Amino acid sequence: MHVVIIGNGITGVTAAREIRKRQPRWRITMISAESERHWSRPALMYVYMGHMRLQDTQPYPDHFWAKNRIDLVRAHVSAIDVSSRTLTFAGGGAMTYDKLLVATGSQPNRFGWPGQDLARVQGMYSLQDLELLEQNSVGLSHAVIVGGGLIGIEMAEMLHSRGVHVTFLVREERYWSNILPSEESRIIERVIAAEGIDLRLGTELTEIHGDERGEACAVTTSSGDRIACQLVGLTAGVRPNLSAVAGSAIETGRGVLVDDTLATSAPHVWAAGDCAEIRRPEGARNLMQQVWYTGRLQAEVAAANICGDEAPYDPGIWFNSAKFFDLEWQTYGMVPSRPGEGQRSLYWEAPDRRTCVRLVANGDGTLHSMHAFGIRYRHRVCEGWIRDRLPISEVLERLPEANFDPEFYKRHERQIAAAMRSQL
Amino acid sequence: MSALVQIGKPKPALSVGGEPGLRGAEKGAAAATALGLAIFLVAFAMPGKLSGWVPLLAMIVLFAGGASSYFWFAYRGTTPGIKNHGLMTDGTTARGVLGWVLGVVFTGFYVILYWHPGPLEGGIRLLDPLAMALSKNPANQWFLYGFLYTLAVLVMGLRMMLRYRHNRYQLLRTVSVMFFQLGFAFLLPNILKALNEPEFYFTYFWPLKPEVLLPWSIEGGWYTSERFGMWFIYIAAGMTFLSTPILTWLYGKRWYCSWVCGCGGLAETLGDPWRHLSDNSETAWRVERWMIHGVLLTITLLTGFLWINAHSGNAILGADGSLLFSRTYGFFIGAMFSGVIGVGFYPLMGSRVWCRFGCPMAAYLGLLQRFFSRFRITTNGGQCISCGNCSTYCEMGIDVRAYAQRGDNIVRASCVGCGVCAAVCPRGVLKLENGPVGDRFPGANKPVRAFLEALGLKPRS
Numbered sequence: 046m047h048v049v050i051i052g053n054g055i056t057g058v059t060a061a062r063e064i065r066k067r068q069p070r071w072r073i074t075m076i077s078a079e080s081e082r083h084w085s086r087p088a089l090m091y092v093y094m095g096h097m098r099l100q101d102t103q104p105y106p107d108h109f110w111a112k113n114r115i116d117l118v119r120a121h122v123s124a125i126d127v128s129s130r131t132l133t134f135a136g137g138g139a140m141t142y143d144k145l146l147v148a149t150g151s152q153p154n155r156f157g158w159p160g161q162d163l164a165r166v167q168g169m170y171s172l173q174d175l176e177l178l179e180q181n182s183v184g185l186s187h188a189v190i191v192g193g194g195l196i197g198i199e200m201a202e203m204l205h206s207r208g209v210h211v212t213f214l215v216r217e218e219r220y221w222s223n224i225l226p227s228e229e230s231r232i233i234e235r236v237i238a239a240e241g242i243d244l245r246l247g248t249e250l251t252e253i254h255g256d257e258r259g260e261a262c263a264v265t266t267s268s269g270d271r272i273a274c275q276l277v278g279l280t281a282g283v284r285p286n287l288s289a290v291a292g293s294a295i296e297t298g299r300g301v302l303v304d305d306t307l308a309t310s311a312p313h314v315w316a317a318g319d320c321a322e323i324r325r326p327e328g329a330r331n332l333m334q335q336v337w338y339t340g341r342l343q344a345e346v347a348a349a350n351i352c353g354d355e356a357p358y359d360p361g362i363w364f365n366s367a368k369f370f371d372l373e374w375q376t377y378g379m380v381p382s383r384p385g386e387g388q389r390s391l392y393w394e395a396p397d398r399r400t401c402v403r404l405v406a407n408g409d410g411t412l413h414s415m416h417a418f419g420i421r422y423r424h425r426v427c428e429g430w431i432r433d434r435l436p437i438s439e440v441l442e443r444l445p446e447a448n449f450d451p452e453f454y455k456r457h458e459r460q461i462a463a464a465m466r467s468q469l
Numbered sequence: 470m471s472a473l474v475q476i477g478k479p480k481p482a483l484s485v486g487g488e489p490g491l492r493g494a495e496k497g498a499a500a501a502t503a504l505g506l507a508i509f510l511v512a513f514a515m516p517g518k519l520s521g522w523v524p525l526l527a528m529i530v531l532f533a534g535g536a537s538s539y540f541w542f543a544y545r546g547t548t549p550g551i552k553n554h555g556l557m558t559d560g561t562t563a564r565g566v567l568g569w570v571l572g573v574v575f576t577g578f579y580v581i582l583y584w585h586p587g588p589l590e591g592g593i594r595l596l597d598p599l600a601m602a603l604s605k606n607p608a609n610q611w612f613l614y615g616f617l618y619t620l621a622v623l624v625m626g627l628r629m630m631l632r633y634r635h636n637r638y639q640l641l642r643t644v645s646v647m648f649f650q651l652g653f654a655f656l657l658p659n660i661l662k663a664l665n666e667p668e669f670y671f672t673y674f675w676p677l678k679p680e681v682l683l684p685w686s687i688e689g690g691w692y693t694s695e696r697f698g699m700w701f702i703y704i705a706a707g708m709t710f711l712s713t714p715i716l717t718w719l720y721g722k723r724w725y726c727s728w729v730c731g732c733g734g735l736a737e738t739l740g741d742p743w744r745h746l747s748d749n750s751e752t753a754w755r756v757e758r759w760m761i762h763g764v765l766l767t768i769t770l771l772t773g774f775l776w777i778n779a780h781s782g783n784a785i786l787g788a789d790g791s792l793l794f795s796r797t798y799g800f801f802i803g804a805m806f807s808g809v810i811g812v813g814f815y816p817l818m819g820s821r822v823w824c825r826f827g828c829p830m831a832a833y834l835g836l837l838q839r840f841f842s843r844f845r846i847t848t849n850g851g852q853c854i855s856c857g858n859c860s861t862y863c864e865m866g867i868d869v870r871a872y873a874q875r876g877d878n879i880v881r882a883s884c885v886g887c888g889v890c891a892a893v894c895p896r897g898v899l900k901l902e903n904g905p906v907g908d909r910f911p912g913a914n915k916p917v918r919a920f921l922e923a924l925g926l927k928p929r930s
Contacts, residue, residue, distance in 0.1 A: 055855070087895075088856035095555035096893075097861050104855040104870055106750065206554045239548060337854050366852050368895040371550025371635070375852065375897055421897035424850025449849055449900050451891055453637040 046071045048351060049132065049140060051122050051289050052148035053077035054086060056318030056340040056347075058105075060146050061115045063348030073114065074140070076132075078121035080172050082107070087337060089175055090199045094206040099172075125293040127311040144313050144351050147290060147301055148344065151283035151319040151335055153196075158279075160253030165261040166277040169200045178203075181276050185209050189264050189274045191250045192281035193220050195367055198233070200278045201242055202370055212243040212272055214250055214264075216281075226382055228392055232399050232418060233369050240370055253277050283335060285320040298322050300333055305357045307347040315351055317343035323358065336365055362428050363414075372399055377427035378414025380405055388413060391437070391465040395419070395457060402461050406437045415440075420457065421449035441465055492546075498539035505532025509592060516591035522598045533624050540628040549635035551893050553745075553862070561816070562742050568816040576813030583804045586610040604662035615655050618735060622650040625738035632741070638888045638901075642727060646734030654731045669701050672729050674708040676768045677830035679798070681705040683772065684779035685791050714837055720903055721844025722834035723886020730830075732823060735812065736864065737887060740820025744889065747819030747866035754866065757826050757883065764802060765832035771798055802827060821864045825883055835882030839923075840916040843903040844886065846879035848872060852896045859890035859899060873898050880909045 048064055050057045053075050061075050088102035110117055118140070124133040125145070132140045153168030155161050167177050188204050190197050193215030201211045217223070219230035220237070237244045249267040256262040263273045285300035296302045296310035300322030307315045307323070318340035323332040334343070339360070349356040366375045380403055384390040387408030394401040400419035407413045411434035415427060426447040430440055441462040448456060508528040512519045519525075561567040581588055593608045596616055600608035608616075626647040633639035649672050658668040675682040687702055716724045726733045736744075747753075775794065778785045811823025824831050838844060846869070853876070859869035865883045869890045872879045879899075891899040907914030912922070921927040 085855040085857060087854040088858075091856065091858065094553070095558040096551075096553040097857055098557050101557075101857045101861045104857065104874060338851050341851075364851065366854075366896040371548055373895065373897050421849070421900070424852055428850070449847075449897060451636065451638040451888060452901060453641055455637070 046143050047141070048073050048144045048146070049142035050075045050146045050148055051132075052150055052318070052320075053080065053083045053117070054148065054150050054318065054340065055083075055337055056148040056150070056344040057146070058083045059341045059344035060148060060317065060348045060351070062113070063345050064352060065113050065115065067348065067352040067354070072116070074116040074118055074142075076118045076120055076122060076140075078119070078135075081117065081119055082110070084172075086170075089169070089172070090203050093175060093178060093203045122289040125290060125295065125314075127294045127314060130313065142313075145315070146347055146351060147295070147309070147314065147316040147320060148318045148340075148347075149286040149289050149320045150340075152286040152288075153279060154282045154284055155279060156281060158191075158250055158253060160255055160261065160264075161279065163253055163255040163261045163277075164259050165275060166253055166279065168279050169196055169203075170283065182207065182209070185275050187212070187272075187274045188276040188278060189214060189250075189272055190278040190280060191264075192279065193217055193222075193246075194280065194282055195221075196283075197278070197280035198237070198369055200280055201237070202240075204276075204278075205240055205242060209276075210241075210243070212245065212274070213237065214248045214266060215244065215246050216249045218247045220244075220246070222382060224382055226380070226390065226392075226403065228394065229401065229403070229416075229418065232372070232394075232401060236370050236372050236399060250277075283319070285322070285333070287320065290316075298331065302331075306350045306355065307343060307358055308350065315347045317347040332360065334360065338364065362431050364424060364428065372418055373421065374416065374418050375422055375424075376414070376416035377422065377424065378405070378412075378431045380414045380416045389469075391468045393457075393461045393464040395460075400457065402457075404437060404440060404465060407434070409434075410436050410438075412437055412440050422447045423449045437465075437469065492542070494542040495539055498535050498542055501531045501535030502539060503535075505530070505535055508532075509595070512595035513588070513591040517594050518591075519595055520597070525595055525598055528595065529620075533620055536624045537627050540624075540631055544628075544631035544634075551895075552632065553893070556742070556745060562745075564746065564817060568743075571816040572814060575815060576809055579804075579809040579813050582610055582614055583808060589613060600659070603656065603659040606662060612659070615659075618731070619650050619655040621739040622731075622734050623647055623738075625741065626734075629738050629741050633892060636888075636892050639892060642888065643737065645728045646730075646737055649729050650731055650734045666697055667701070669697070669704075671704065671708075672731060674705050674713075674830075675772070676709075676765060676833060677730075677732075677828060679768050679772060679829075682709065683791070683794070684776055688779070713834065714841070717834055717837040717844075718842050721842050721884070721886050721901075722831070722838045723844070723884075723901070725834060726824065726831060726885035727887045732807065732811065732828065733885060736815075736820040736824060739812075740815050740864070743815045744820050744864035745861050746817065747821060747825070747864050749860050749863065749866040749868050751868075754868075757866070760826045761828065761832040761835070761883075764806075764827055765829040768798065768802075768829045802829075819864055819866070821866075821885070824885065825865050831883070831885075836920070838884070839880060839882040840913075840920040841906070843906055845902060845904070845909045846872075846884065846890065847900045847902050848876050848878065849896075849898045849900070850876060853898045854896055856895060858893040858895065862889050862893045864889070869899065878909050880913070 048071055050060055057075055061073050064071065064073055082103055083105065084099060084102040085104060088097065091097045092099050092102060120138065121135040122132050123135040130142050132142065153170050165181050167181065168174055169178065187210045189212045190200050191214045197213065201213050204211050219227055220233045222230055234244060250264055251267055252265045253261050254263040261277045263271055264277060265271050287297055287301065290297060290301055294311050295314055301309055301316035301320050303309050303316050303321050303323055305323060307317050307321060309316050319335040321343060325331055343358060346356050346358045362377065363379045364377050384405060389406040391404045391406065392401065402417045402420060404415045405413040412430050414431065444458040444462060445456065448458060505528050508524055509532065556562045589610055593610060593613045596608040596613055600606060600612045626643050629643045630640055653672045654670055658670055662668050670678065680686050682705055727737055771794065774785060775790050778790050806827040807823045811827065814822050853873040855870055855874045857870055859873060863869050864887060865885060867881050867884060869879055886901055888901050891901060906916065912919045918927060922929050
């Protein structure tokens with residue numbers, strides 16, 4: 046039995062390890078066009094900032110792959126023939142499979158901006174992007190970043206760490222407004238401003254101007270400003286990378302369409318991670334999850350199904366985390382940017398105006414979701430409260446149990462509870 | 470991919486300013502530091518020419534004050550948080566030319582200090598006023614060493630505090646090592662000397678400082694003090710056999726290694742810019758286990774032999790057990806390993822080479838911590854993104870990520886509990902904690918059994 050996995054990100058690697066655990070004898074091949082070995086994508090920024098070398102971001106030592114008999118192939122899959130179960134590689138070569146997992150991840154969005162194909166215009170997603178950014182950093186003093194999400198602020202932090210002045214264009218009136226409630230957006234905006242970054246909210250990119258060498262040299266914004274720069278970072282979200290499945294019999298929508306066992310429309314082909322779009326029963330929106338943790342979780346389910354152990358994907362209780370410059374964020378459950386029908390949102394902010402906690406209550410007064418900036422909370426404890434629908438009053442009482450900050454840190458739970466009780 | 474390995478040129482690691490190059494205040498502070506260093510070098514070059522308090526104070530104020538101000542001004546321009554910018558690309562901190570030069574300078578200093586102190590005469594004489602004031606004796610090479618050591622812990626301790634000013638665990642821990650170095654490893658022993666007492670170091674005990682429990686120390690030698698003699702013996706034995714197991718049970722080996730110990734104190738302050746150079750491969754771990762436990766076994770057996778020898782009319786080792794000891798263990802472990810390699814190799818192999826591969830105290834504490842302690846590092850559910858910051862910045866070369874990405878607790882003999890893994894984690898995954906012993910790993914509730922299993926004396930359950 047030969048299982049082939051396209052993609053060596055967290056989804057591909059997790060699937061390979063899980064399949065190996067279940068099937069000691071199967072042949073496993075992992076194909077990547079991007080890199081020889083797996084490395085942690087969220088750690089890319091630390092390589093640029095000089096915190097780590099690329100090899101430090103590789104979670105498994107070089108001998109791991111041979112020891113676990115996971116064959117690594119560096120190639121770009123250009124076509125998949127599901128009837129003969131054959132992959133064709135760009136630049137020649139082919140490989141047959143018995144079972145196939147598509148874990149090709151995503152790629153940066155580009156919205157047809159004039160000048161987006163000029164030199165010194167780039168996204169920040171892949172190893173190749175990192176190498177390009179390194180080249181583009183020579184003589185770089187001013188950069189414009191477009192897009193108000195997580196990659197945008199990471200790119201701003203990267204460039205800022207090397208003393209590059211950054212202008213940050215965000216289309217929305219507040220930072221990351223589709224995810225964060227407004228108080229939290231304001232916190233991040235203050236964090237960005239405190240670093241000396243020129244954040245322009247409610248401002249869109251209209252055009253990128255090139256010089257005689259075809260390199261970006263300025264942008265024009267929707268407010269009519271012209272900003273001179275030597276680099277334009279396009280970080281307006283990502284979309285599934287469908288280049289491998291394009292033209293094949295595998296059905297796609299926005300992503301590779303799969304059922305709840307992560308099987309695609311084609312026999313013996315599964316898809317998981319950023320590239321997968323999970324069909325939901327009539328009426329519900331298809332599920333697309335594009336974060337590290339869901340890539341890992343979907344890979345475990347895909348591996349089980351590939352090995353014949355019927356296992357439907359249960360997204361479980363959502364969680365995520367990020368770091369905005371020096372400010373950490375952890376979320377448990379999906380905190381809505383605006384409270385939904387019947388929900389109540391309780392908020393506490395510390396006098397430093399950056400540490401904050403938000404609890405969202407269901408209509409019956411039980412915990413729906415929570416998140417915190419600048420305070421660490423225990424995943425398993427918070428998840429348990431949400432799953433067990435713990436009443437908010439009890440959550441407030443037990444909040445200290447969930448605190449995960451280092452020893453000697455100032456504890457805020459009493460103030461948080463007092464502030465939130467008065468909002469109940 | 471190889472291009473990425475030497476990627477870029479972020480700002481130099483020891484300066485942290487917002488703009489490239491030094492600003493006015495930083496320049497002034499750097500100039501003062503250089504001037505202080507120049508006074509010191511002149512003293513070395515011309516023994517006896519600079520005497521009295523004036524040049525000594527000028528040197529201390531300019532050098533220590535200048536370096537401290539430099540760090541102050543440099544960090545003032547940054548927001549509080551993890552700022553490891555450029556550590557992997559700057560030659561000083563990434564085994565570049567300057568790193569090697571510093572390695573040679575540190576190593577060379579130790580070789581001169583231990584075996585050819587002649588060239589140090591001028592520097593020693595410069596310190597006479599301070600030595601006289603503290604110990605009523607002129608300075609010698611060990612006073613010079615203690616002085617420089619303490620200065621390094623204080624100045625680089627301030628740097629550490631500025632770097633981690635957002636982190637109270639790091640602040641308290643750094644204040645603690647600065648306090649114990651200044652008070653217990655420098656001032657107190659010298660004051661004891663002024664009182665005609667032995668230079669007793671309350672923060673070093675057997676097996677790190679085996680002399681305190683060897684026969685000639687206890688039955689003659691330096692415990693001849695009328696006032697404190699028996700107390701020194703009680704304290705030495707009590708620290709090793711009572712306080713150490715109790716404190717390690719409660720808090721892990723960190724109570725000593727990263728809060729009290731002088732070697733640890735230097736590693737956590739002077740050594741901080743190089744903590745990421747520790748090898749975190751499995752091979753290094755294998756070597757580490759054999760070496761460190763080998764040293765512990767050696768000093769334990771040696772101590773036993775020396776006592777038997779002393780009580781059997783010198784039948785085994787002859788009359789001169791102490792000379793034999795100093796020529797073997799004292800030379801190879803005490804001087805070569807803990808000094809020359811331990812500190813000299815900071816810029817090449819990281820800040821904890823001695824603590825990790827050689828220190829018998831760390832081995833003893835480690836065995837207690839691994840099996841008989843409430844300490845562990847907890848991981849936070851599924852939040853790990855396998856980025857590698859924890860493993861990279863672990864000065865003990867522990868592959869923290871390997872545990873964190875599985876959601877396992879980290880219960881390792883070598884962990885000194887410095888807390889830097891938890892500090893550099895961008896997703897809030899790691900927490901140093903004390904809690905019920907049995908929660909830490911499967912089988913931890915039967916520590917003796919787990920210990921015997923690890924030694925291979927019992928089959929694994």
